[in-house]
Amino acid sequence: MGRIVTFGEIMMRLNPEGYRRFSQAGRFEASYAGGEANVAVSLANYGHSAAFCTKVPAHDIGQNAVNALRLFGVDTQPMIRGGERLGIYFVEKGASQRGSKVIYDRANSAIALAKREEFDWAGILEGADWFHWTGITPALGGFLPDITLDALRACKQKGITVSCDLNYRGKLWSREKAGEVMKTLVPYVDVLIANEEDAKDVFGIEPDGNDVMAGKLNHDGYISVARQLQENFGCRAVAVTLRGSISASENDWAGMLYTEGQAHFSKQYRIQIVDRVGGGDSFGGALIHAMLKGMGAQDGIEFAVAASCLKQTIEFDFNLVTEAEVLALTGGNASGRVQR
Amino acid sequence: MGRIVTFGEIMMRLNPEGYRRFSQAGRFEASYAGGEANVAVSLANYGHSAAFCTKVPAHDIGQNAVNALRLFGVDTQPMIRGGERLGIYFVEKGASQRGSKVIYDRANSAIALAKREEFDWAGILEGADWFHWTGITPALGGFLPDITLDALRACKQKGITVSCDLNYRGKLWSREKAGEVMKTLVPYVDVLIANEEDAKDVFGIEPDGNDVMAGKLNHDGYISVARQLQENFGCRAVAVTLRGSISASENDWAGMLYTEGQAHFSKQYRIQIVDRVGGGDSFGGALIHAMLKGMGAQDGIEFAVAASCLKQTIEFDFNLVTEAEVLALTGGNASGRVQR
Amino acid sequence: MGRIVTFGEIMMRLNPEGYRRFSQAGRFEASYAGGEANVAVSLANYGHSAAFCTKVPAHDIGQNAVNALRLFGVDTQPMIRGGERLGIYFVEKGASQRGSKVIYDRANSAIALAKREEFDWAGILEGADWFHWTGITPALGGFLPDITLDALRACKQKGITVSCDLNYRGKLWSREKAGEVMKTLVPYVDVLIANEEDAKDVFGIEPDGNDVMAGKLNHDGYISVARQLQENFGCRAVAVTLRGSISASENDWAGMLYTEGQAHFSKQYRIQIVDRVGGGDSFGGALIHAMLKGMGAQDGIEFAVAASCLKQTIEFDFNLVTEAEVLALTGGNASGRVQR
């Protein structure tokens, strides 16, 4: 098993219970999550030594974020303490025709205001085999683009494999700004992950003829996007998640891995959604695991898609599944029978 | 935006948590609702000045009903204080083949025992553009048929538009009694709303060939019913909700607006039900909004059906949606994607 | 109405709230259930005098198991007090592709360590018309096979009808041991119930060509299995439940009753699952009721399947339905409309 370091923001997630709307919430369920932290949890669950790097305030709420990761065995050594606040996001779970809703309150978080000199990348990356980040990290602004670049350069020096999930967030930066920054960072990436709209938003690359709203998936378009991403940035592999939103309660879910000039499409799952937030992150975590274990491309994309299918049947962001559970699904047991 | 007054009963609603049956309920979730109060909340959410008129006891439970409406900005000035009790209804949420169950404990409520002289309709209706009531109000018995008639006459004098949802309740009065009373009240109604069975129960008018249990919808039958209602009572418009119950968990939902000799059918939605109680009321509230805003007949019925589709994805009776959310659905975004 | 005695283990069931996984559970909902206790509750709900026999510890947790049955009117007189512990099982509810999970912690329970002389079968069976047990009871080991045999012999002497649900549990005993013991007990059985896999696991009898994982149902195979069971053990009737697992959230459900050389297949229901645990037990309880009421074979299997369909829309193991609710479903009202 390898050692993976992921880098980004961890926030407090607050959601009303069940299907209550924000305006009906007298209580919020509190969890702690973030794209890269979610990946670290997935990898710890698969048995890897997974570490998470960020900055959180030195108070009880910041400590809760640390504890939430320790609970699942993530190495929290690289979490820096300081700053004023932990970012927060509010999640309202949708149902049927009513989509889920996310309100971010993440500005001025400890990590968003962190300084370059706070990160000793040589030390943080000591012994690491893999480094994972997402497009959200530099989007936080401040010195984050530079800090991310520092990390990537250290990875290159140490020969550490780098993966990135494009993850465009329009609330954090404009498409122009995103494209500009990401063009300097993605060249360091070996394995690039994108959901349906990221490639277009960040780099203007489109999956031709794909009508996301209608839930139809166009294989050729996805291959074309992946090829362009690979050609532009020299990534070893490009992975795409393919979501077909039938309603907030029911989604189709599949994925494609493009590597060595070959596209590998996974089986498609129809999911009765429990909580779709973190679906993409669980895809990334599972793909990294598949690659670290040396699964072939087809097996790897099947593993990543099955893992992220299961995530969406689990509450909150973290994908709390074992490798065995994912393999049972890729092995054909999708009928949800009782395990006694 | 207009000023709307609605008139009827508000009750305490008690439901076990989640899908628990009554016999499994150690706790009840408490909310406060009623057909006309629900309409007032919808209209307040759309930005109107909506007032609710009823009578509630002058104790803490009665005050809770007032507060529940103030929370969403309803004007509670016309709520009279007095009497002994607030009506209660118990709701058990169904699932799949097990239907939902409602037990009413509303007899002898403050409003049911109210007297004519307690209602100063000239004052209550001051500045109002629209008055809404349902067939439940006179069904409460006592002086309510007279009080309702007083209100309707005052509306006529002031030139206030009147809408009514037939809403037959067999537990409150017989078909005969309902027909007799409603025949004296419906002539004052400009906009008449009915669900599938009300026209038949109250006035003996049937949607020919419609098999409600089988979930099939017969367009011609509905038009015939609407035309009869319009002809009998001189309503400007008749609106019908069309529910196809596949199971307690899944319903088809559509509507029809008949006006100026023309029937306008809406799009049909397949709904994964969160809570269907209040669906019809949210249809009424949205239809009134559409009419006050001057939407055309087709846009109006689409708005009303989309709004009431969304209601059924929301817990408790109130339809907590904004106009923008409804328009997003009528505009085609039914896939329930995450709004970030 | 008859008097029925059921015999087996009752355990504490602990499940996380909603769809939380075990690793997310800060709270467990506690209920008390077991195959034979579940049948007793069903029968008490249908109006019978139903008694449950087991042994529970003489402390508060043991008393809770007694109380859980008294709540629904089961006669708990035959529950012996003593021993050290009540068995426990943990249930994690699945969704979509993620199956439910059960962890048993039942070894060394009071009943599992009970002695023959503690059971005065003549007294326990006094006035009984029917005795029900399942294959789980002897599988508990210790003296349970002997104790069960004692009970069955007493039934034979008194002319009490005996029903049994094969219910193979691989965690409790091997297929070989199960077959060996059950061969000595099933000859006393008048009405034998099996789910899809029990006949094969216990007696090596297979429903030919039935692919359980794929959710397809093969009628001929089931008839063949039932005929073999009847021929081997001389049962008056053999009943089979037919589950098609589409996912953890959606199942097809039907049943077959084989009696007097004739197979009677029920209607099939597609169920949106609320809680499938106890589904088979509710089938057994309803079948016994149908037989005690003298329903014909077709009506009986329809009643049993409808009852157990409804169970799966109800939280926890007990089937909290009345005869009237089941008859409404067999009568065709499957659309889940609101009962007001």
Added chain:
Amino acid sequence: MGRIVTFGEIMMRLNPEGYRRFSQAGRFEASYAGGEANVAVSLANYGHSAAFCTKVPAHDIGQNAVNALRLFGVDTQPMIRGGERLGIYFVEKGASQRGSKVIYDRANSAIALAKREEFDWAGILEGADWFHWTGITPALGGFLPDITLDALRACKQKGITVSCDLNYRGKLWSREKAGEVMKTLVPYVDVLIANEEDAKDVFGIEPDGNDVMAGKLNHDGYISVARQLQENFGCRAVAVTLRGSISASENDWAGMLYTEGQAHFSKQYRIQIVDRVGGGDSFGGALIHAMLKGMGAQDGIEFAVAASCLKQTIEFDFNLVTEAEVLALTGGNASGRVQR
């Protein structure tokens, strides 16, 4: 152990969680209780055959009241089904200087509207040793004074011991009406229980010089009241509970039993209140148990006071203690140490 029948109303009790006020309650905890039902539960917990007689509606909420008593082993055979509603009362728990608050919604309950001919007292009292009622029962009005008298006469015929808790409720009847009715019923009573104010409210008999608000207890006054009650109505024994309210969170609690011309005062307890509702009922239940067991007067009053002290450390109305737990307290173990 004896057989006791108690007669009165059972209601649904709804209280907000913890110390929330009514205006903060989004949820209510539901339990089922009433003065005489509470006594029946106490007696069932002490091992007696305790039956409860009332009338509850034949719907799920009425059945919940039945189940709540069955749960603790009360014989619910004498509970008549019919009528429209179960009475409800709302409880808001006080703390410190803020007193608890109770809102009753019990008018027109099934029992309040019951008819004389519905009660077959010969059958209900079959095999009974003791009959218990309270002043609340006739206060419900309608035919209840007559029905209570019917019961008392039947008791006299059968030689059944009768106990009564005066329990004056000003919301139900005036002092004049109470005095008038109770004067016809109390002559049948062998054991009369009163809290501090009942004797005065109902019969105008006062505990001289007792300042209830200040929490001071005047022994002579209580003896004088008890003697008057005994002399006026010929009761064998009169028991008085002595509450000193320091605050809503802390009370002093003691009792006095006057019998054979002798007053027996108990030890006094300072109670950190968990839930004081039902305290008086638990005193009555324990006193009946003490008398049925033949404890002497001093032991009996100590038992009754200790039992009702413990009740006030327990949530909801029922006193869920065993005889052994009460005896441990009367035996001197009041330090609340952990029992392992």
Added chain:
Amino acid sequence: MGRIVTFGEIMMRLNPEGYRRFSQAGRFEASYAGGEANVAVSLANYGHSAAFCTKVPAHDIGQNAVNALRLFGVDTQPMIRGGERLGIYFVEKGASQRGSKVIYDRANSAIALAKREEFDWAGILEGADWFHWTGITPALGGFLPDITLDALRACKQKGITVSCDLNYRGKLWSREKAGEVMKTLVPYVDVLIANEEDAKDVFGIEPDGNDVMAGKLNHDGYISVARQLQENFGCRAVAVTLRGSISASENDWAGMLYTEGQAHFSKQYRIQIVDRVGGGDSFGGALIHAMLKGMGAQDGIEFAVAASCLKQTIEFDFNLVTEAEVLALTGGNASGRVQR
């Protein structure tokens, strides 16, 4: 009854359930509060027309803050919509020797970043009799000192009475900065409120010889402080709250009103604390009510102290009591007896 406008910040309050520490919180109870909003709620509960002025974001969380005030009848017309975030504070309830803990996350809230021109004080104060603010408002920084000054000048012009609670918050500004700013604002104040330490922190004025930690109260010291405050700033009245912390669970509570050269000390209450946050605000709200009603100085301070005593027996910040409940306590009923 008068019209009162209060001005300040409203935040989301998040606290773990019961006595759980932050590190044990999987859920947070959400409420919305702030010093000046709390005063507005108190005044609305006493029957006044109370309005609250602030700025909240135009999203669902901001709307929740509006709704929380509407629920209790506060006029939310003067709440401006805009900005990015609602301030948040986390509350951990203490017990016994463990003090409560508050973590603020309020920087960059909508109100903290508000601009002068957003506040039309002439309009906001239209018809107002009283204006209330606290030292927290200017402490928020940005333009708040100026905006507060604008409001105070408008009050002077309109002859509106002004009250202020010094409320020093060391987390928001230094003592020096506070003193400097408050010296320009307090001269506009007619009624000045301070807890034990504010006068010292803000203006360096000390209650001589008072040992706050030891819970002893020194009357002369308080009078001396009040006289100094009055002399320095020309206030008509100075009110002081006197808290004696025995433990986190038990406090002594009293107050003093200094006016017309006379000190009026209230009765002292020993409080079993339910939630002490908001205690000072409820004192202020009650004092304003007493003055608006024309109670004399002694009655006024008794009313204010009794009201704020009751607040501390109520969960969350708002003081949900009526005038009648406060008067019952000042009238001597402190024993917390049940109100039926």
Added chain:
Amino acid sequence: MGRIVTFGEIMMRLNPEGYRRFSQAGRFEASYAGGEANVAVSLANYGHSAAFCTKVPAHDIGQNAVNALRLFGVDTQPMIRGGERLGIYFVEKGASQRGSKVIYDRANSAIALAKREEFDWAGILEGADWFHWTGITPALGGFLPDITLDALRACKQKGITVSCDLNYRGKLWSREKAGEVMKTLVPYVDVLIANEEDAKDVFGIEPDGNDVMAGKLNHDGYISVARQLQENFGCRAVAVTLRGSISASENDWAGMLYTEGQAHFSKQYRIQIVDRVGGGDSFGGALIHAMLKGMGAQDGIEFAVAASCLKQTIEFDFNLVTEAEVLALTGGNASGRVQR
């Protein structure tokens, strides 16, 4: 900071919510705790490297116990996976005169059935400065006395300091058996901890003249017991906790450390109990910290008593306090004021 290894059992703790009795529990709060695990958590909270050694089953419930310790930063490397079950204990929280109640269901747990060869003490104790165990560990029976002895011998070889809490559990072994086994193990102990009754139960050594039930503390008696323990077993230090149970809601709490022939008594605290379970363990954890930090004897006992005082204001077994919080209390801040 040092490295500490603790060794013993960790169980699932299940308690009803709030003050509900077992018979009222529809839900249980689940936590994971045990005497030695609790000590490890305390030490991790004080900043030490604390590891816990035990054996837990390799299923989700066993993993939950691992996670519960990881959450607070305990090193779970020495936790062996295997065996069938995790021990369980049920806790019912007492109040006032009603004591708390604990029901154990721990027989046949993974650790109780563990084998000697499963424990590689050389590896487990690698780098350790301190080893802690309690009398519960050998009381579990099986090979545990031997395994404990193996550990103690390894400690002696490595020069690791050993502490032990006598912790007699009568449910696990007899006094005779306890004395016999502990006499072979305690000679390895450097720091011995006992509560009031352990010394007597295990070794027959009594604190003369101490009446535990009455809550009186006899200093001379404790010194005499400590001196005997030290003389008999050669311990460097003996620590005693002194609990005075006023009621289940209120306790006095103090401690004594006897070392170098000198007795050091701590300050005494009157505690409003939130949860007293784990109080003794938190005393041990804090005492070890004090000794590792080199605090003097008086400071050490003050620290240990203050820490364990705070524990009893915290829900569940773990003492979730920091060193700073304890020092604030020993420094005199016991008034529970709000920390903002």
